[in-house]
Amino acid sequence: MTEEPNLSARELIEQLTPALSRRRRVQAVAALVAGLAGAVFAATLWWSEPGPLPGRTHLAFAVLTAFCLAWTGYGGWLLTRRVPLFATDRVVAAWLGLAASVTTTAGLAAVAVQRGTGLAPTLAVGGLFVAAALALAVRAHHRRAELLRRMHELTRADPASSD
Structure with missing residues (x-):
């Protein structure tokens, strides 16, 4: 054995x-x-x-x-x-999604204002995308913090890691 x-x-x-x-x-x-x-x-x-x-x-x-x-x-x-990435990949993806959502919404809003078309629908739909991307970014940051906290707990509690 x-x-x-x-x-x-x-x-x-x-x-x-x-x-x-x-x-x-x-x-x-x-x-x-x-x-x-x-x-x-x-x-x-x-x-x-x-x-x-x-x-x-x-x-x-x-x-x-x-x-x-x-x-x-x-x-x-x-x-x-x-x-090990400890959810860094999720944080990066969430920020890319948030940046794309905010930029697209701002660009479409500028076009809507320039053309004199309905700004409200553009902001409503864009706002939904931004809110969803923001929620995913917050969730990703919380998950990463959770994993890092757990890693620190494990390494702190482990006597062999203090060599």
Whole structure:
């Protein structure tokens, strides 16, 4: 009969490789591929538009391309992580979603004001997206804080981790 080695909490945490489950890796690949496809699609549309475009159209294409590249970067970053993330990935994704929601809502509101169309529906729908993204960001921050608190409790309570 072999005896299991007595590992400290810190050693257990360090042995949590791979850090991402298969499901999270699939999500990371999806973010990377979708972001890259979106960036290529937006940049191709932007580049192939005939004639001179108004400044706000250039801005819209640039923002859309930038958001897609951000998701591409997020997916690539997530795939390269080999350490426990303690929900950092969720926090980053939540902030990307919140930034996209706020920027899109602000842009659509500016267009609605410029055109003199209904600002209220734009703000109502945009507000729902912003509220949902904000709720996810708060939840992600709470989950990360919970995991970090638990890690500190485990490492503090473990006499072997104070070497």
